[in-house]
Amino acid sequence: MHLSGLDQFFWAATFAGHIALLAVLWTRRRAAKFPAFTTLISFYAARTIALYVLLHLVDRHAQRDYFYAYWSMAVVDEMLQVIVFYELARKVFCPTGVWARDVRRAFLWMTGISAIVATVLTSLASPAAPRLIQVVMLRSDFFTSALMSELFVGMMALSAIVGLPWRTHVARIAQGFGVFAVVCVLLYTADNYFGLAQGSRVYDALSLFRRSIYAGCLGYWIVTLWQEAPAPRELPEAMRMQIYTLQRRVEYDLIRIRSWRRS
Amino acid sequence: MRNLYFVLCAGFFLAGLAATSIRYYLRSRQSSRATWEDLLKRLTWVDRDKIARIALDAIAETGEPRRGEDGFVLEPSEIWTLLGGLEGLEVLERNCQVLVELASYVQRWYPEALVVAEQLRLNAREIEWHVGRLKGAAQTGNLQGAFADYAQRAVATYYLMTRHVLELYEQASFPELAQLQAAI
Numbered sequence: 479m480h481l482s483g484l485d486q487f488f489w490a491a492t493f494a495g496h497i498a499l500l501a502v503l504w505t506r507r508r509a510a511k512f513p514a515f516t517t518l519i520s521f522y523a524a525r526t527i528a529l530y531v532l533l534h535l536v537d538r539h540a541q542r543d544y545f546y547a548y549w550s551m552a553v554v555d556e557m558l559q560v561i562v563f564y565e566l567a568r569k570v571f572c573p574t575g576v577w578a579r580d581v582r583r584a585f586l587w588m589t590g591i592s593a594i595v596a597t598v599l600t601s602l603a604s605p606a607a608p609r610l611i612q613v614v615m616l617r618s619d620f621f622t623s624a625l626m627s628e629l630f631v632g633m634m635a636l637s638a639i640v641g642l643p644w645r646t647h648v649a650r651i652a653q654g655f656g657v658f659a660v661v662c663v664l665l666y667t668a669d670n671y672f673g674l675a676q677g678s679r680v681y682d683a684l685s686l687f688r689r690s691i692y693a694g695c696l697g698y699w700i701v702t703l704w705q706e707a708p709a710p711r712e713l714p715e716a717m718r719m720q721i722y723t724l725q726r727r728v729e730y731d732l733i734r735i736r737s738w739r740r741s
Numbered sequence: 742m743r744n745l746y747f748v749l750c751a752g753f754f755l756a757g758l759a760a761t762s763i764r765y766y767l768r769s770r771q772s773s774r775a776t777w778e779d780l781l782k783r784l785t786w787v788d789r790d791k792i793a794r795i796a797l798d799a800i801a802e803t804g805e806p807r808r809g810e811d812g813f814v815l816e817p818s819e820i821w822t823l824l825g826g827l828e829g830l831e832v833l834e835r836n837c838q839v840l841v842e843l844a845s846y847v848q849r850w851y852p853e854a855l856v857v858a859e860q861l862r863l864n865a866r867e868i869e870w871h872v873g874r875l876k877g878a879a880q881t882g883n884l885q886g887a888f889a890d891y892a893q894r895a896v897a898t899y900y901l902m903t904r905h906v907l908e909l910y911e912q913a914s915f916p917e918l919a920q921l922q923a924a925i
Binding site: 602 | 743744746747748750751752754755758759761762764765766768769772773799800804805806838841842845848849851853854855856857859860861862863864865866867894897898901902905908909912913
């Protein structure tokens with residue numbers, strides 16, 4: 479497999495970006511707040527090293543090993559992205575530590591419908607490619623980006639509908655993922671339309687564009703996760719107790735009003 | 742041909758995603774950047790005395806339901822008139838959203854206020870649910886039978902929400918308390 483100078487530049491730049499982001503996550507103590515996101519970024523950095531070693535240092539003809547490694551890691555990548563989505567969703571929809579009662583069902587519906595829509599759209603794609611595995615690759619890339627974009631946009635819409643605010647860093651991570659996923663839908667649509675039967679020139683050009691967008695997202699995460707969220711005011715203990723008492727009273731009101739009957 | 746269908750569907754899909762993103766992003770941003778004055782401006786005037794009369798017909802000032810002959814003296818037609826029908830209830834529904842945002846406003850400085858804001862949000866959803874039921878009843882011609890029960894619950898919930906938002910501002914010693922007392 480031949481890599482151009484530009485390919486190698488993006489590979490190195492993305493790796494450096496992941497390492498810088500990990501440094502930010504650990505030094506600014508965000509890793510504990512976003513363990514799944516930190517795991518995903520660590521995985522990306524480790525994946526770059528593993529694929530580089532496979533491509534350059536192991537038997538140059540072992541393309542098959544590289545291929546299997548790439549695909550196994552793509553599956554892990556997809557699973558981790560879903561876990562990161564769940565991690566962010568929990569932070570938005572579980573403001574007091576448990577799922578907001580009115581959100582859970584809507585969230586499950588949104589997830590289910592997103593998966594169905596992504597599956598139907600993917601089934602419509604019929605990219606032309608010389609090898610079956612390339613067809614599978616083009617379609618699965620489209621499916622992944624369609625699903626992730628729906629989930630992130632759906633999460634944003636649902637939180638706005640029910641009126642749940644986003645904390646600063648949760649919003650920034652989700653925005654990065656959401657923008658990247660939506661751009662990917664556009665690019666993978668083009669990939670599936672043009673296919674690989676006439677060569678990979680279009681695919682390579684779109685892939686370059688995709689990697690540039692991802693590098694931009696990485697930069698956005700590095701900057702925004704480095705910045706601190708607005709500092710809260712210190713709450714006196716007595717006031718804290720009053721607020722918790724008030725919360726219980728508001729909750730109790732609702733229970734009482736639900737229980738009365740007009741004769 | 743099939744590829745063309747795919748591109749068309751993907752185009753609609755992308756347009757839908759983009760439109761949804763922009764719409765809800767702007768809505769969230771507007772809500773999170775709203776100033777105190779913006780929030781107060783969004784409150785629609787309601788006759789507090791009439792709201793209190795309907796609410797206190799069913800509950801005491803403490804929130805306890807009234808029992809026996811003390812409670813539920815108002816006739817359904819009186820509740821309808823005092824409230825201004827379904828339109829009056831829709832005004833309360835909109836004001837509820839502002840009440841939740843007023844609680845979230847405190848949360849910007851005191852994150853601990855989140856628990857109250859979240860509980861008020863659930864109360865507001867309950868009112869939305871009552872109004873939704875009444876709108877459904879209006880469409881099926883059963884509004885008269887259902888109105889008093891659902892409307893009085895919604896008004897009582899709203900009334901208590903206003904008390905609790907004021908209490909939250911009082912506890913947080915927010916200087917805007919006096920202005921808020923005048924507004925709600």
